[in-house]
Amino acid sequence: MWKLYFFYGKNIKHTLLFQTSFVHVLIHDSVGMNGRGKAPFSSCRPKVCIVGSGPAGFYTAQHLIKARPDVDVDIYERLPVPFGLVRFGVAPDHPEVKNVINTFTQTAKHTCCSFYGNVTVGKDVSVGELQQAYHAVVLSYGAEGNRSMGVPGEDLAGVYSAKDFVGWYNGLPSCQELSPDLSCETAVILGQGNVALDVARILLSPIDILKKTDITQPALEALAESHVRRVLIVGRRGPVQIACTIKELREMVNLPDTRPEMVAADFEGVKDAVKDLPRPRKRLTELMLKTAMEIPGEKEQERRNNASRVWSFRFFRSPIEIMADPDNKRTAGIRLAVNKLEGSGDGARAVLTGEVEDVSCGLVISSIGYKSLPIDPSVPFDSSKAIVPNSMGRVQQAAGLYCSGWLKTGPTGVIATTMNNSFDTARSLVEDMDSGTLDISAAKPGSQSISGLLEKRGVKPVIFSDWEKIDSVEMSRGEAAGKPREKLLTVEEMLGH
Amino acid sequence: MALVAALRRLAHVKLRDYSPRMAAVTSSVWLTGQRSFTSRTQCLRSDNKVTVNFINRDGEKITVKGSPGDSLLDIVINEDLDFDGFGACEGTLACSTCHLIFDEDVYKNLGPVTDEEMDMLDLAYGLTDTSRLGCQICLTKSMEGMVARVPESVADIRQSKDGSS
Numbered sequence: 001m002w003k004l005y006f007f008y009g010k011n012i013k014h015t016l017l018f019q020t021s022f023v024h025v026l027i028h029d030s031v032g033m034n035g036r037g038k039a040p041f042s043s044c045r046p047k048v049c050i051v052g053s054g055p056a057g058f059y060t061a062q063h064l065i066k067a068r069p070d071v072d073v074d075i076y077e078r079l080p081v082p083f084g085l086v087r088f089g090v091a092p093d094h095p096e097v098k099n100v101i102n103t104f105t106q107t108a109k110h111t112c113c114s115f116y117g118n119v120t121v122g123k124d125v126s127v128g129e130l131q132q133a134y135h136a137v138v139l140s141y142g143a144e145g146n147r148s149m150g151v152p153g154e155d156l157a158g159v160y161s162a163k164d165f166v167g168w169y170n171g172l173p174s175c176q177e178l179s180p181d182l183s184c185e186t187a188v189i190l191g192q193g194n195v196a197l198d199v200a201r202i203l204l205s206p207i208d209i210l211k212k213t214d215i216t217q218p219a220l221e222a223l224a225e226s227h228v229r230r231v232l233i234v235g236r237r238g239p240v241q242i243a244c245t246i247k248e249l250r251e252m253v254n255l256p257d258t259r260p261e262m263v264a265a266d267f268e269g270v271k272d273a274v275k276d277l278p279r280p281r282k283r284l285t286e287l288m289l290k291t292a293m294e295i296p297g298e299k300e301q302e303r304r305n306n307a308s309r310v311w312s313f314r315f316f317r318s319p320i321e322i323m324a325d326p327d328n329k330r331t332a333g334i335r336l337a338v339n340k341l342e343g344s345g346d347g348a349r350a351v352l353t354g355e356v357e358d359v360s361c362g363l364v365i366s367s368i369g370y371k372s373l374p375i376d377p378s379v380p381f382d383s384s385k386a387i388v389p390n391s392m393g394r395v396q397q398a399a400g401l402y403c404s405g406w407l408k409t410g411p412t413g414v415i416a417t418t419m420n421n422s423f424d425t426a427r428s429l430v431e432d433m434d435s436g437t438l439d440i441s442a443a444k445p446g447s448q449s450i451s452g453l454l455e456k457r458g459v460k461p462v463i464f465s466d467w468e469k470i471d472s473v474e475m476s477r478g479e480a481a482g483k484p485r486e487k488l489l490t491v492e493e494m495l496g497h
Numbered sequence: 498m499a500l501v502a503a504l505r506r507l508a509h510v511k512l513r514d515y516s517p518r519m520a521a522v523t524s525s526v527w528l529t530g531q532r533s534f535t536s537r538t539q540c541l542r543s544d545n546k547v548t549v550n551f552i553n554r555d556g557e558k559i560t561v562k563g564s565p566g567d568s569l570l571d572i573v574i575n576e577d578l579d580f581d582g583f584g585a586c587e588g589t590l591a592c593s594t595c596h597l598i599f600d601e602d603v604y605k606n607l608g609p610v611t612d613e614e615m616d617m618l619d620l621a622y623g624l625t626d627t628s629r630l631g632c633q634i635c636l637t638k639s640m641e642g643m644v645a646r647v648p649e650s651v652a653d654i655r656q657s658k659d660g661s662s
Contacts, residue, residue: 063581096589103585246616280619414620416594419582 046071046433047446049134051121051375052141053077054084056405058104059419060138063426065112068433074134074447075108076125077117079173080462080494081470082108084142086415087487088172091198092213093205095484100415108464114447117462118495124459125450127376131400133449135440136429138402139379139388139395140422143370143411149190153322154366157181158331162195162367169202169219171487173494176218181330182226184362188334190319191367192235193243194414199365200231201251204258204309214478214485232359234314236350238341239270239288240277242313245414246284252311253291259304261312262292273344288313316340320356322364333360370411385410393425400438402429462495470497547636551597552646553580565638569631569645570595580647588632590614593621595631597645603627606643607634623648 048064050057053075061073081087083101090097108115121127121141130137146161148154160180167175187203189196202210207224215223235242253260267289274285292313296304317336325332338355341348372388374381380396382389387410388403395401404425405418413421432438454461470488477486488494546562549572553559563572570584573595586592590613599607604627610618614633618624631645 059582066581094591096586096591099587099589099591100585102587246619247613250612250616279624283615283619414592415585416582416592416620416622419585419594420622423581 044443046136046440047074047134047444048072048136048138048429049074049076049130049446049450050138050140051076051127051130052084052139052405052407053082053115053117054140054142054405055086055100055104055415055418056140056142056407056422057084057138058082058100058107059422060140060404060426061113062103062107063423064429065107065110067426067430069112071433072112072114072446074114074116074450076119076121076130077115078120078141080117080467080491081488082115082117082464082467088167088170089195090170091166091202092170092215093201093209095213097415115462115464115467116447116450117467118491119454119459119461122375124457125453126378127401128378129453130450133445133447134400135433135444136400136402136438138393138404138425138429139375139407140403140405140425141372141375141407143372143386143406145371145373145386146366147369147371149319149366149368151319151321153324153331156322156324156329156331158184158362159322159364159366162189162191162199162365163370165199165365166195169215169223171216171489173489173491176216176489179218180222180363182222182228182363185227186230186232186359186361187228187363187365188359188361189231189233189365189367191243191369192233192313193367193369194245194248195370196233196365196367197244197248197252199367200233200311201248201255203228203231204255204311206257209256212483214483214487216487216489217481218489228363229308230310230312232312232314232361234317234319234336236316236318236339237348238315239267239292239313240273240281240285240344241341241346241348242284242288242315244284246280246287249284249287249291253287255311257307258309258311259307260291261310262288263312263314264293266313266315267292316350317357318350318352319364319366323358331362331364333358334364370406372407372411393421393428394432460495466497470494473497547638547640548642549636549640550642550644551578551580552644553578554647554649558644563636565636567636569597569634569636572636573631583647584632590617590630590632593617593630596621596623596648597629597631597634598623598625598648599627599629599643599645601627603640603643603645604629606639621648 046068048071050061050073057075061075064071064073083104086098086101107113119125121130127137146163153159158181160178164175164178165180168178168180189199202223203226207220210223211220270285270289274282274289277285316339318339319334320337321335322331323333323335324330336357336359338353338357339350340353342351343349371386379401380389380398388407389396390403390408393402393404393408395403402425404422408425409421429438433440474485474487478484546564548560548562549569551559551561559578561572561576561578563575567575568588570588573580573583582594585594588595596618607629610629614630617630618628621628
């Protein structure tokens with residue numbers, strides 16, 4: 001027994017609470033109720049709701065349930081389907097990353113956790129109403145806006161935000177009307193982060209690779225007809241400041257039927273700077289240098305010679321204007337300012353030189369960052385940073401309100417970053433419950449009262465077992481098409497299952 | 498007290514195992530908790546196994562056994578070791594959450610590292626020169642008694658830096 005305490009010693013302080021609540025769970029299970037119902041005496045349990053069912057929401061829930069087995073966690077989601085950017089952001093050719101869904105599913109099916117999809121917080125129910133019903137509200141609804149370039153011509157046909165483009169090929173219902181025109185030969189992507197590289201890869205991947213992924217059928221068909229042969233990935237600063245990570249760069253380097261096309265001058269002096277860089281940046285830069293500067297071996301040379309498509313990094317360039325074709329007001333090119341760097345390393349600033357460069361292209365995809373949007377006037381929001389001001393996930397000057405994920409930190413990092421920051425928020429919340437900073441002594445109604453409100457307002461939540469039906473429809477449609485999944489593309493269709 | 502211990506043991510079973518197990522057990526739940534403890538003991542007595550010592554984020558040492566050929570991630574899962582968020586991509590080289598740190602002499606014995614593993618390690622928190630991903634290390638008899646340390650989560654590093662996020 002002591003051995004067990006040794007393993008799980010850090011939760012000893014919860015022993016009593018846990019004993020009580022766990023016995024409830026046992027009774028509850030033994031009477032044969034399904035996993036969704038609440039344990040008896042549920043009104044005595046601390047009630048937390050989470051707004052948004054992406055990785056931030058699920059990782060926050062996971063840690064909360066683990067650290068406080070007596071807590072009830074309800075996750076509200078605007079769409080009928082869960083998992084946020086794991087479903088709608090992660091590239092279709094990165095199925096491994098989507099394995100996190102298995103853990104999220106276990107969390108959602110936990111006795112203490114409920115999922116309510118098809119509920120828009122801020123419209124169907126206010127944050128204030130959630131705060132009335134729950135002891136704590138965790139906001140983890142992500143960053144659904146995008147930073148705009150602020151240049152003339154950005155509203156032209158043929159200019160898209162990466163957010164919408166990614167949403168289109170990943171089946172986000174609000175992006176299905178996008179139908180991007182891929183009839184041009186050259187596409188320019190502004191921004192050099194991982195999203196930019198995802199878009200470049202999807203534009204250039206052989207269709208035989210894409211058709212085995214869960215990319216949507218309309219996107220697959222459009223990409224099969226695509227005339228895009230050349231993708232320029234443009235960044236304000238230099239190779240040493242590039243925002244992508246090495247995995248995504250290596251995928252570009254190894255992408256079948258493509259060859260890299262770099263400007264040697266962009267890499268001047270980079271070789272000397274490499275040795276002083278920290279390892280991740282060093283390896284990333286070395287791979288770029290190798291790709292751009294080294295004479296390839298025979299086999300690689302042959303591969304490059306036979307490639308029908310080209311990708312290229314363009315450094316030290318900022319967009320000034322998207323130029324229209326005079327006849328049909330479509331995108332015909334982009335004017336880029338040529339920059340130089342002031343300073344060095346991560347902190348280097350791009351400064352205009354006064355020179356400009358025009359590039360002909362029919363497609364411009366702006367991938368310069370996502371942006372969180374305010375959800376409710378009652379929630380503090382820092383518009384300049386586009387985050388909810390917080391310390392360790394506690395929303396400033398708002399007791400009982402917490403945040404996690406991109407809303408908390410801004411839209412950066414890989415899934416492990418979001419995982420850690422969501423665990424942090426859950427830790428803060430548990431600390432506040434334990435210390436009494438968060439008052440959980442009075443019973444709160446939780447989902448009971450919210451369900452009542454939603455019913456009155458004609459909103460029918462989608463619960464997790466409903467999602468499982470949608471999931472199985474998507475999987476069987478996918479199987480028929482030789483894909484892991486064929487996503488339903490409209491909210492109406494999702495609600496019909 | 499033994500019952501409490503058994504209950505506690507069950508409650509902290511990794512989430513991925515939790516629901517199915519909960520669904521399967523009803524009145525035999527007490528027994529199951531006990532059985533799980535017993536099988537661990539038997540496991541430790543087996544001769545064909547390799548002993549691995551994990552140091553968790555609280556600095557506690559956890560000694561378990563694994564079969565040759567198992568990855569260190571397999572062992573963490575098979576033994577229900579409670580490392581938050583460990584192995585998020587389930588061993589497919591798509592994240593860095595099974596990051597482990599070794600002593601230099603152990604590290605040298607772990608075999609070659611692929612570029613793809615290095616790429617993922619580059620995104621790991623608290624990266625060291627003797628870091629590896631647990632999913633990429635397969636146990637061999639020569640690893641008997643090795644020590645693998647789970648790095649601190651980013652929260653600890655950041656808190657000590659500026660106390661805010």
